Amino acid sequence: MGLVSEDHILACIARHFPGTHPAVLLGRGDDCAVLRAGADLCVSSDLFLEDVHFRRSYFRPEEVGYKALAVNISDVAACGGRPLGFTLSLGLPRDVDMPWLEGFFRGMAALADRHRMALVGGDLSGSPCIHVSITVWGEVRADSLLTRGNGLPGDSLFVVGSLGLARVGLEELEARGDAARALWPDACRAHLLPLPQVDAGMTLARAGFNARPPALMDVSDGLARDLPRLLGITPGGAQVSGRHLGAELLLPQGMLPPEVVRHAREKGRNAVTEALLGGEDYALLGSCAPDMLPALKAALPQLMPIGTVTSSGRILCNGQPLEGARGFDHFGGA
Amino acid sequence: MGLVSEDHILACIARHFPGTHPAVLLGRGDDCAVLRAGADLCVSSDLFLEDVHFRRSYFRPEEVGYKALAVNISDVAACGGRPLGFTLSLGLPRDVDMPWLEGFFRGMAALADRHRMALVGGDLSGSPCIHVSITVWGEVRADSLLTRGNGLPGDSLFVVGSLGLARVGLEELEARGDAARALWPDACRAHLLPLPQVDAGMTLARAGFNARPPALMDVSDGLARDLPRLLGITPGGAQVSGRHLGAELLLPQGMLPPEVVRHAREKGRNAVTEALLGGEDYALLGSCAPDMLPALKAALPQLMPIGTVTSSGRILCNGQPLEGARGFDHFGGA
Numbered sequence: 001m002g003l004v005s006e007d008h009i010l011a012c013i014a015r016h017f018p019g020t021h022p023a024v025l026l027g028r029g030d031d032c033a034v035l036r037a038g039a040d041l042c043v044s045s046d047l048f049l050e051d052v053h054f055r056r057s058y059f060r061p062e063e064v065g066y067k068a069l070a071v072n073i074s075d076v077a078a079c080g081g082r083p084l085g086f087t088l089s090l091g092l093p094r095d096v097d098m099p100w101l102e103g104f105f106r107g108m109a110a111l112a113d114r115h116r117m118a119l120v121g122g123d124l125s126g127s128p129c130i131h132v133s134i135t136v137w138g139e140v141r142a143d144s145l146l147t148r149g150n151g152l153p154g155d156s157l158f159v160v161g162s163l164g165l166a167r168v169g170l171e172e173l174e175a176r177g178d179a180a181r182a183l184w185p186d187a188c189r190a191h192l193l194p195l196p197q198v199d200a201g202m203t204l205a206r207a208g209f210n211a212r213p214p215a216l217m218d219v220s221d222g223l224a225r226d227l228p229r230l231l232g233i234t235p236g237g238a239q240v241s242g243r244h245l246g247a248e249l250l251l252p253q254g255m256l257p258p259e260v261v262r263h264a265r266e267k268g269r270n271a272v273t274e275a276l277l278g279g280e281d282y283a284l285l286g287s288c289a290p291d292m293l294p295a296l297k298a299a300l301p302q303l304m305p306i307g308t309v310t311s312s313g314r315i316l317c318n319g320q321p322l323e324g325a326r327g328f329d330h331f332g333g334a
Numbered sequence: 335m336g337l338v339s340e341d342h343i344l345a346c347i348a349r350h351f352p353g354t355h356p357a358v359l360l361g362r363g364d365d366c367a368v369l370r371a372g373a374d375l376c377v378s379s380d381l382f383l384e385d386v387h388f389r390r391s392y393f394r395p396e397e398v399g400y401k402a403l404a405v406n407i408s409d410v411a412a413c414g415g416r417p418l419g420f421t422l423s424l425g426l427p428r429d430v431d432m433p434w435l436e437g438f439f440r441g442m443a444a445l446a447d448r449h450r451m452a453l454v455g456g457d458l459s460g461s462p463c464i465h466v467s468i469t470v471w472g473e474v475r476a477d478s479l480l481t482r483g484n485g486l487p488g489d490s491l492f493v494v495g496s497l498g499l500a501r502v503g504l505e506e507l508e509a510r511g512d513a514a515r516a517l518w519p520d521a522c523r524a525h526l527l528p529l530p531q532v533d534a535g536m537t538l539a540r541a542g543f544n545a546r547p548p549a550l551m552d553v554s555d556g557l558a559r560d561l562p563r564l565l566g567i568t569p570g571g572a573q574v575s576g577r578h579l580g581a582e583l584l585l586p587q588g589m590l591p592p593e594v595v596r597h598a599r600e601k602g603r604n605a606v607t608e609a610l611l612g613g614e615d616y617a618l619l620g621s622c623a624p625d626m627l628p629a630l631k632a633a634l635p636q637l638m639p640i641g642t643v644t645s646s647g648r649i650l651c652n653g654q655p656l657e658g659a660r661g662f663d664h665f666g667g668a
Binding site for chain 2: 034037044075078123129147
């Protein structure tokens with residue numbers, strides 16, 4: 001017998017998440033929820049698994065609940081969508097207790113509330129480890145979808161958000177546990193509580209209403225691995241667009257977060273390489289026509305131009321071939 | 335290093351599931367999929383976990399793929415919806431190989447194809463056990479939602495599908511493994527390859543276009559546990575409707591599947607009780623105004639009337655109080 005009952009969990013969910021939402025005709029508690037017909041919807045699903053994506057030893061329960069939803073919202077942000085709702089399926093081992101779950105739901109509800117998102121349903125089950133599976137959706141305009149693979153040579157490349165910081169946080173939390181928080185506060189925060197760039201995504205979508213929309217994605221596996229995806233280059237090197245796209249990045253060390261630079265120095269590594277290989281940034285990576293860049297920069301002061309799309313078929317960073325620019329395999333497989 | 339790579343899995347998915355669908359503006363491979371605005375959508379998420387919901391020892395990979403999707407489609411059927419698409423998040427342990435995954439996707443794709451459903455995205459991760467998390471959606475008409483809790487005293491109760499058969503299959507497969515298939519073919523089939531009642535659900539939804547819609551749900555935890563939910567009675571006995579609803583069931587043994595009757599006889603048990611306690615039926619359980627029943631029975635010859643909604647606050651079966659009529663706790667918790 002576990003430490004929690006289904007009734008207690010459902011009561012906890014009812015306390016933390018409102019039962020009604022303007023976009024929801026029928027909420028939790030029936031076979032399905034029913035969403036009101038309206039805008040085109042963008043949909044994404046992401047897993048957040050114990051000892052794969054987080055550890056209970058240094059993640060507080062609030063942070064697990066927050067981050068599980070944040071990484072899903074980041075996909076909606078990368079489409080320029082406005083998040084509306086989500087379903088939550090939870091697998092729980094026997095040693096999870098109600099105080100842990102209270103914190104988990106509190107952290108998740110705070111983020112859902114900030115974006116006015118409805119939790120419309122899901123599933124509960126026993127499981128060997130904590131297993132969080134979320135499907136999120138948001139409204140988008142079909143005439144301004146921010147997709148991958150539609151950049152052109154000469155387009156400007158940009159990033160919204162920080163590169164490499166979350167990876168420093170992961171490395172230090174793995175090495176030092178909770179003590180890392182005081183030594184590397186920005187990095188730990190970037191790993192534990194990443195900020196989905198929803199407002200920036202919606203601003204970029206608006207820029208595409210009367211022009212060629214920017215290309216956009218969120219950086220989850222590190223810029224070195226994700227930039228080829230933005231350009232429509234498969235891990236095997238094939239070009240989806242047939243355009244032989246490449247990129248020239250200009251990333252002076254001064255553009256990087258101070259803790260990334262300090263960490264690289266302490267470890268005797270190259271800070272730029274570290275920033276490009278770092279995963280779980282949940283920054284937005286995009287490209288746009290060069291004449292669109294000034295208006296975007298004015299609307300999003302935090303947007304950082306990082307280079308140019310080329311027709312060379314190669315990716316260079318500060319004049320050197322980019323290391324590690326290949327697909328990240330979640331199974332480390334053959 | 336595992337036996338599979340992410341590229342191989344994605345190639346396998348591409349082979350088995352078409353990349354386009356009339357209701358999908360943007361399919362797999364970007365941050366989100368994009369669904370075309372249209373009908374109201376019903377949405378549901380269900381987990382299907384190794385050693386909780388299935389065992390690899392007697393489930394063939396095709397059956398795991400089929401059933402993981404079938405139990406999700408069943409929720410759409412219980413709303414009277416037409417299934418349109420799904421996302422799939424897969425957690426895979428290191429010992430899963432490509433032949434197993436080929437079978438898994440083949441079984442899932444056959445069912446998706448039968449209902450013309452699009453697989454629009456999802457996630458892949460390592461995991462300690464096989465973990466299948468699906469979110470499914472379908473189109474519904476908001477003016478004819480088939481929900482729980484809207485029955486009235488005097489309404490007729492009915493079932494579409496068989497009761498108790500899947501539980502016999504589970505018990506025999508657990509006891510005998512693969513050898514159970516020859517001895518209990520109907521029961522094993524009901525457990526391994528349950529049929530989501532999509533056409534019946536849509537027929538029931540049409541009956542509600544110009545009349546009070548039937549109440550409807552799918553029976554996943556056994557009729558004894560699910561009937562109170564249909565009536566809007568909480569596990570604590572509270573009446574959501576405030577109507578003090580109850581039910582009188584008439585279930586002669588002759589209405590039960592022959593293998594359920596034979597199994598109860600061999601085990602020295604009461605066949606009707608067994609049928610009512612049996613889980614994972616994925617039958618539809620509903621109620622409707624009594625004058626609607628003849629038309630429903632004509633449209634759905636397999637529909638079985640099983641009794642009447644009362645205002646007694648009690649559930650009787652064949653004149654006796656119904657055993658086990660309480661909520662099923664997936665954690666067996668306090």
